Amino acid sequence: MILNRQRSVFGRSLRSPHTCLPCIPIRHKQTSAYKAFLEEAKKKKDKEENERKYQKKKSTKAFKFTSSAFIFVATLGVGYSQGRLQVLNQPPKSLFPETSTAPVDDIRSPYYANEGEFEKACKLIERVVGPNGFTDSDAEINGHADSYYSCMHPEPDQKPDLVVYVRSTAQVSKIMDICHRFNVPVVPYCGGTSIEGQYISTRGGIVLDFSKMADIVKFNEEDRTLTVQAGATWQDLEEFLKPSGLLFGPDPGPGAQIGGMVATSCSGTNAYRYGTMKENVVSLKVVLSDGTVVDTGSSNSGYDLTRLIVGSEGTLGLVTEATLRLAPRPKAETVALVSFDNVFNAVQAAQDIISRGIPLNAIELLNAKSVFYVNQSGLLHKKLEEKPTLLMKIGGASQSLLDETVKITRKITKTHNETAFKFASNEEEMDQLWMARKVLYWSNLEYAKKAAGPDVNAWTTDVAVPISALPKMVDQFEKELDKSGIIGSIIGHVGDGNFHALLMYTQDQKEAATNLVSRMVDQSLKLEGTSTGEHGIGYHKREFLIEEVGQTSVDTMRKLKMVLDSKRILNPDKVIVVDRSEPQPDRSE
Ligand SMILES: Cc1cc2nc3c(=O)[nH]c(=O)nc-3n(C[C@H](O)[C@H](O)[C@H](O)COP(=O)(O)OP(=O)(O)OC[C@H]3O[C@@H](n4cnc5c(N)ncnc54)[C@H](O)[C@@H]3O)c2cc1C
Incomplete structure (x- = not known):
């Protein structure tokens, strides 16, 4: 008990570590045995003194080492936080250019996962979607790499390495978190009817197929809105809505699904009367490149995130749900x-x-x-x-x-x-x-x-x-x-x-x-x-976009891309060039 109380909070004994010199009676007659005893005692004392000095030196050394280590770590810590502050206050221009636009030559080339990193990511993705939620079979890989309708076809190596079938926003979010950590390129895929090479896997990686997320989430007949998952086709909606006397306007290629329709801002034959996707999307649920889930909202307040995503061709975020505007069917x-x-x-x-x-x-x-x-x-x-x-x-x-x-x-x-x-x-x-x-x-x-x-x-x-x-x-x-x-x-x-x-x-x-x-x-x-x-x-059509809207507008788009997807893992190389060292497609063959 006493000993316990004598212990400091650090558990070290507060007692002196030294042993005392044996007590010698002063008035004792000095016999040879007594002398020998004294010599022995002196030797012992010297030895103990040496030992004490050695221990002291050792503990001083240890102390010095510990304190140097502490100072080193503390310096590192202070340095890091100072550096962090410095980075936040004055970010290095190569990483975070202060300019409002991002010309492609001013940004570093993206880094994508090597084989080992990709494998690690795949193992984690398997935990999210289960063993039947993905495939690398040739048929599925090829089926998600190209289509007959596409105006130009991919190079033989422009294929996904894995096709992953997602079933919920939560799954998409987890997968994006993994892909973001491991720098895995992700190409979203819905009906595969787009025409301008929108889903070519230029960097390999994974294709996220939304076709199994095709539920009607909410039908609000009075307000004439319908919330659906990304994999529902416009023909599914037509079937569902017919009895209600309402319709959804956009009617692009047969088999097109809502996620792809939002992403391409499609229209169709009905666009003259009912408008394109831009006019027919009320709000979206979107998963960003790091897995963050965002509701773009339908109010007029703040930036219009809905319209930012519509037409972004899977390069800024992944649409998992869309609330759509409906119109009355003509009488x-x-x-x-x-x-x-x-x-x-x-x-x-x-x-x-x-x-x-x-x-x-x-x-x-x-x-x-x-x-x-x-x-x-x-x-x-x-x-x-x-x-x-x-x-x-x-x-x-x-x-x-x-x-x-x-x-x-x-x-x-x-x-x-x-x-x-x-x-x-x-x-x-x-x-x-x-x-x-x-x-x-x-x-x-x-x-x-x-x-x-x-x-x-x-x-x-x-x-x-x-x-x-x-x-x-x-x-x-x-x-x-x-x-x-x-x-x-x-x-x-x-x-x-x-x-x-x-x-x-x-x-x-x-x-x-x-x-x-x-x-x-x-x-x-x-x-x-x-x-x-x-x-x-x-x-x-990327080079035509520059001709049409001008280099400055395209550089502004790239800035937006860099803000939302700085690793450039979302549908790389579409709409705008995101890598200054990207080989340009050969159009001359
Ligand atoms: C015969 C035919 C007729 C057509 N007629 C028309 C027409 O009249 N009007 C018209 O506008 N278009 C038309 N199209 C083109 C095509 O149907 C549209 O572009 C359609 O919107 C594509 O939808 P999808 O589901 O097939 O998308 P996909 O081809 O799967 O993908 C299109 C783009 O969206 C991205 N994407 C896919 N899913 C998501 C998601 N969940 N989140 C974010 N991004 C995603 C993809 O990465 C890709 O960049 C036609 C095509 C064909 C073959």
Whole structure:
């Protein structure tokens, strides 16, 4: 007990460590034995004294060492926090340039996981998704690397190393945390229908497939909003919404899913009436590159994070849920198909119809060749006039109002020298006429395969020009297409000046097709149009983006990218160049 109390808080004894000299009686007679005893005692004392000195020296040394170590560590600590403060106050310019823009030459090349790091990350990902939640089978890897529709195909080594199927926002967040720690590139993937090389795995890494996250989360009929997971297709939504009398507008390629549709800011034939994704997304749930989950919110306060993510092509964050705006279905609707002798008349008629406020739900232009391919397919009950054609969905609040609108439309098209006017009087006829638009891609492809061989490649691309410039654009491109000998067609969502070209080229015609697309974009930019209509920038149109919006705007976009994804692991190399040492894709082969 006493001993315990004598212990200091550090557990060291407070007693002196020394042993005392044995007590010698002073008045004792000095015998030889006594002398020997004294010598022995002295020796012992000397030895103890030496031992004490040695111990003292040792403990001084230890003390010196400990204190030096302490000073060293403390200096390091102080140095670190000072350095940290210094970094925070004055960050090194190579890491955090103070400029508002980030030209690619001013930023370091990204570092991506080596094999060992990738393996470690994969083991952790397996714990998140389970043994059946991922695959590296050739079929799945190839299926997530490319598609037939894509206008340019990846190099043989541009493939993901692993495909991971996610099922919840929480899983996506955990996976991003892992990938962020190990610098693993991540390419998000939904329906795989994008066209401009948007999901090419330029750096290997993983593809996150959202198709198993396809639940309806919340349907708010009164407020006309629907919250869905990223993997739901727009056709799923159409099925779900039909009985409610509501609809969701954007209708891009068949099989496209909400995550990819948000990421490409897609539109479709209904965009004229209902807008593109930009107008139809209320808010998003997004996982950022380090795994942080953000609700972008729907209020007007603060920065508009929703619109920042829409159209960002998976480069700024991963969409796991979207709340979408719905519209009432038209009470009455019909489809009208009108033919003209030339594209100028067709586009002028379209302009006239639009400017007179006719309630159109969609308006599409097909050139004469397009109608020819549709006729060749034999998919329609009756053949159509092979002339430039306007296909319109006309809506009305009631059948009588609709009938009246059709009459007015007819009057307008007559003044532009229509050569045929058909309109559907029931749902079946509507489907038949509208089918001319829906089957065009497959009809053109089918025809090209028969005419040019089964290995023909498809290149679908688009630009948008002011509607006044559309006739000139279509006319010029048609002539160039004819001259090139490439089988192709032109369709346009005329309502918003969107102009699509479908090119079916053989391997020998690849260069000619590339030049044709370059000239199409140049021509569009000259006519104050854009480098892309609705298909996005992806991997292939990055240089056109610079031409269109200018280097400063692209450098500002890169700054945003660096802020949200400084490791550049999210869909690398899309929309903007993120690595100054990136080899540029070879377009000349
Ligand atoms: C026959 C045909 C017709 C088409 N018609 C039209 C049309 O009329 N209008 C139109 O706009 N487009 C059209 N498209 C293009 C295409 O359908 C659209 O771009 C569509 O929006 C792509 O959706 P997706 O689910 O297939 O996305 P994907 O191809 O899977 O991905 C597209 C991009 O989004 C990213 N991404 C995927 N999932 C996510 C996610 N969860 N979070 C963040 N980023 C993600 C991908 O990395 C990629 O960059 C057409 C395509 C075809 C083949």
